[in-house]
Amino acid sequence: MGEKGKYCYDYWRPAVTADNVVFCFDGNHLNVLLIKRGREPYKDCWAFPGGFLEENETLEEAARRELKEETGLEPLYMEEIGAFSGVDRDPRGRVISGGFYSVVSPADKERAIAGDDAAQACWFPVNELPALAFDHAEVFRKALIHLRIGFHLIPVAFLLLGDIFTIPDIQRLYTDVFNRTFDRRNFQKRFLKLGLVDPVEEPERSKRLPKRYRFNEEAYYQLRKKVMKF
Amino acid sequence: MGEKGKYCYDYWRPAVTADNVVFCFDGNHLNVLLIKRGREPYKDCWAFPGGFLEENETLEEAARRELKEETGLEPLYMEEIGAFSGVDRDPRGRVISGGFYSVVSPADKERAIAGDDAAQACWFPVNELPALAFDHAEVFRKALIHLRIGFHLIPVAFLLLGDIFTIPDIQRLYTDVFNRTFDRRNFQKRFLKLGLVDPVEEPERSKRLPKRYRFNEEAYYQLRKKVMKF
DNA sequence: TCAAAAGTGTTTCTGCTACACCCATGC
DNA sequence: GCATGGGTGTAGCAGAAACACTTTTGA
Numbered sequence: 001m002g003e004k005g006k007y008c009y010d011y012w013r014p015a016v017t018a019d020n021v022v023f024c025f026d027g028n029h030l031n032v033l034l035i036k037r038g039r040e041p042y043k044d045c046w047a048f049p050g051g052f053l054e055e056n057e058t059l060e061e062a063a064r065r066e067l068k069e070e071t072g073l074e075p076l077y078m079e080e081i082g083a084f085s086g087v088d089r090d091p092r093g094r095v096i097s098g099g100f101y102s103v104v105s106p107a108d109k110e111r112a113i114a115g116d117d118a119a120q121a122c123w124f125p126v127n128e129l130p131a132l133a134f135d136h137a138e139v140f141r142k143a144l145i146h147l148r149i150g151f152h153l154i155p156v157a158f159l160l161l162g163d164i165f166t167i168p169d170i171q172r173l174y175t176d177v178f179n180r181t182f183d184r185r186n187f188q189k190r191f192l193k194l195g196l197v198d199p200v201e202e203p204e205r206s207k208r209l210p211k212r213y214r215f216n217e218e219a220y221y222q223l224r225k226k227v228m229k230f
Numbered sequence: 231m232g233e234k235g236k237y238c239y240d241y242w243r244p245a246v247t248a249d250n251v252v253f254c255f256d257g258n259h260l261n262v263l264l265i266k267r268g269r270e271p272y273k274d275c276w277a278f279p280g281g282f283l284e285e286n287e288t289l290e291e292a293a294r295r296e297l298k299e300e301t302g303l304e305p306l307y308m309e310e311i312g313a314f315s316g317v318d319r320d321p322r323g324r325v326i327s328g329g330f331y332s333v334v335s336p337a338d339k340e341r342a343i344a345g346d347d348a349a350q351a352c353w354f355p356v357n358e359l360p361a362l363a364f365d366h367a368e369v370f371r372k373a374l375i376h377l378r379i380g381f382h383l384i385p386v387a388f389l390l391l392g393d394i395f396t397i398p399d400i401q402r403l404y405t406d407v408f409n410r411t412f413d414r415r416n417f418q419k420r421f422l423k424l425g426l427v428d429p430v431e432e433p434e435r436s437k438r439l440p441k442r443y444r445f446n447e448e449a450y451y452q453l454r455k456k457v458m459k460f
Numbered sequence: 461t462c463a464a465a466a467g468t469g470t471t472t473c474t475g476c477t478a479c480a481c482c483c484a485t486g487c
Numbered sequence: 488g489c490a491t492g493g494g495t496g497t498a499g500c501a502g503a504a505a506c507a508c509t510t511t512t513g514a
Contacts, residue, residue, distance in 0.1 A: 467510080
């Protein structure tokens with residue numbers, strides 16, 4: 001590999017990439033963004049957006065930049081999920097990857113556009129993922145675990161929900177994230193008791209349709225201060 | 231930096247290291263292992279053991295190897311805590327680090343010996359850490375968070391405790407790990423109810439001294455199966 | 461004799477679970 | 488009129504928190 005390249009070091013170094021598992025909730029299901037790879041290795045396979053680390057950026061900045069280049073999206077929130085360093089994870093040679101998950105607003109579901117060296121960018125419901133390139137199945141597993149942790153520490157959910165949402169919306173989101181059902185009544189009670197959402201005033205709304213709420217950021221910070229154990 | 235080295239690549243690459251936050255419980259306090267650095271940068275400063283990734287090992291293997299070389303210790307458990315990629319975190323240039331925390335048995339507290347390029351290896355109680363080299367203060371913060379998560383998913387505590395221990399031992403450990411107090415009586419009740427420990431039979435033991443227990447691995451695996459949500 | 465450390469039990473409160481019923485709407 | 492989806496209320500149980508008393512022993 002590259003014995004004549006122009007970057008020379010006294011000791012061996014691996015290549016370093018950043019990969020990004022992007023979540024988006026569309027009101028019905030939790031989705032992740034996949035890129036159909038335009039080149040080898042794994043040409044035409046689905047993979048998470050990502051690419052090589054450049055000289056003056058952190059791993060998070062690299063993940064952000066690659067996402068922007070490949071799809072045009074800018075996440076509302078990002079968090080590291082771990083390093084992937086399996087010796088054979090990339091057929092091109094030794095590549096270490098810093099993994100991230102991130103969250104975009106519901107409106108971004110329609111906005112993602114394949115750019116750069118991505119042949120295609122496409123949202124998949126988390127329950128219906130295709131086969132993935134590299135060790136990205138493992139990357140996804142870890143991303144979901146960290147998303148769940150994020151939900152327990154509370155804030156991420158609201159970024160996925162957007163400005164206005166109903167309680168049944170939230171429940172659908174939780175159902176996908178935790179891959180289990182919730183009792184409709186208990187879910188509503190528990191959630192409203194947190195006091196994190198305010199009802200939207202709209203006298204003309206049909207009684208049949210679910211009440212709409214918006215996120216109360218103030219209350220959220222108050223609560224987080226209390227709950228923060230870590 | 232190394233424009234004439236013998237390892238040449240077409241694209242820029244960062245150096246990659248692995249760092250290891252090693253925890254040990256001595257019956258009274260939770261300790262971490264620090265190395266007094268024998269060379270620049272940060273010569274004579276305290277840092278976590280670690281070193282450069284080599285060609286045929288994962289980050290975890292590198293962290294394990296460096297720990298063995300620098301102190302002779304072999305951890306009972308290891309887990310990743312994240313990647314550290316700040317642009318200025320190492321004055322030698324761009325260095326990405328994979329962080330780990332690990333756990334050794336109480337007996338290892340006396341066994342750690344400085345070897346290799348470590349001038350000195352020394353245990354510090356987690357509440358009395360000295361100033362740390364690089365971004366290792368941040369590394370420690372993340373390690374402690376992940377140790378706490380490990381405690382919630384249950385197994386790590388017993389590795390720290392060793393074969394035989396008392397309930398007050400466990401409570402001292404929890405006090406250090408979570409940096410808070412626990413009601414003695416409630417702690418004992420809750421812990422025994424888990425059914426993870428068996429009393430050690432010893433008819434001659436003074437009534438004044440606390441009862442001694444050993445870990446029931448069988449019961450632990452049963453419980454974990456039930457509790458495992460992720 | 462006093463202080464320190466360990467064992468044990470009771471009460472209360474809170475949160476979670478499991479349910480049943482009512483209302484509005486569209487087919 | 489019936490199926491669907493949404494709002495609300497109640498009873499029971501389990502776990503957490505708060506709290507007091509007794510025993511043993513070493514200083």
